[in-house]
Amino acid sequence: MRNLKMTIEYDGSRYNGWQKQKQGESTIQYKIENVLSKMTGEDIMVIGCGRTDVGVHAENYIANFHTNCELTVETMLDYLYQFLPEDIVVKSLEDTTERFHARYNVKSKTYVYRINNNKFRNVFNRKYTYHTDEKLNFSEMRNAAEILIGEHDFQSFTNLKPGSKTTVRTINYIHITDVEGNIEIEVNGDGFLLNMVRIIVGTLLEVGSGKLKVMDVEKVLMEKKRAEYGPMAKAKGLCLKEVQY
């Protein structure tokens, strides 16, 4: 049986996230499984590298699936390109080892959160960028980001209810760049809890606008429970940029 690894780009605006929840729901996973099942005549199950929230985008989402179908990868790619909706593109497809698992084998992931910090929204990237004209203090945001680097219990930075599963994760880096008011917050870590990137970004934005102090972020992290600060940043600004295996 073949095991195929896919790299997928999608505009998440119209979808209920990656993950299929109930049959027929509009999710990226469902759309892709549907086309693959038609193409192969099999009941294809796609294994994704993780969930993405409703409205979140991806530049290089990784997934894999098993099939007995003997079509070449080129033919499969063309078929997918033709039958997937215009906001989902499978960019590459390759035969991989039997044991490759898109979720279990993830070493780390890179998300990017895009903010337009100019006076007005830009009409051309308005669906992929969060707009705020609040003056942001990047130096304070970088100081706050520093606190989150490394291995921590991120219970304060997730909407996951406290339970039996560990909420310890490692963040490798958070880079904040500003090119003429186009801000990117790039976050790399070994795994992310429910809404974690959006809560981190929401918290950094509150630090940037002065609503929260750098030392408050340390306190919130230590408290290990969801605080009243650090609202989730809007989904549309978030994009899964890369997955490392």
Added chain:
Amino acid sequence: MRNLKMTIEYDGSRYNGWQKQKQGESTIQYKIENVLSKMTGEDIMVIGCGRTDVGVHAENYIANFHTNCELTVETMLDYLYQFLPEDIVVKSLEDTTERFHARYNVKSKTYVYRINNNKFRNVFNRKYTYHTDEKLNFSEMRNAAEILIGEHDFQSFTNLKPGSKTTVRTINYIHITDVEGNIEIEVNGDGFLLNMVRIIVGTLLEVGSGKLKVMDVEKVLMEKKRAEYGPMAKAKGLCLKEVQY
């Protein structure tokens, strides 16, 4: 009476072009006049720098309007920002001389046509970029573009029916750039006839893909009638970049 000059950015995807044709139609002009009329309590007429086709975008469209309204430009800008739809932004507004006329005073205009020449469409710019994976010969396209530079009768490059109005225009430059398959064709001229930029781009694309030879372009130009070659390039790739006064 005040005369106000506006710079407007719009995503033309949803609109029937700039120009109001019949009352209530979904055009950019109609949307802006509507908001300005509510703001001022007057029946505002907006003078645009020219028509743009259905589905064409603008980064810096220029228009002006007269009013007795005494609000500051900042207040007006905020009002427009709040009440215009999210795909139209008035980026700046300034009091100008009584005699300024957004259409009559145009010296030249710059359009940019964007083409994604990679294997697959990019989901994030799919509404603002024409996608083709045909191999293009840029050197031949630049040679063909050279033929169109200068003052010519562009009757072959418009869908305007031959009539009493002159179809002589001057093209100042056509720049073709390619950055990793993201192609931009920038065209600057003193004025453009109906569909002229799109027909020029369509013709250059046929030269690029080898369907048309450079010398054919010269022949078409000389014939002064619309040829069977040079189909209109799709509207969504076209954007009014700047207007010079």
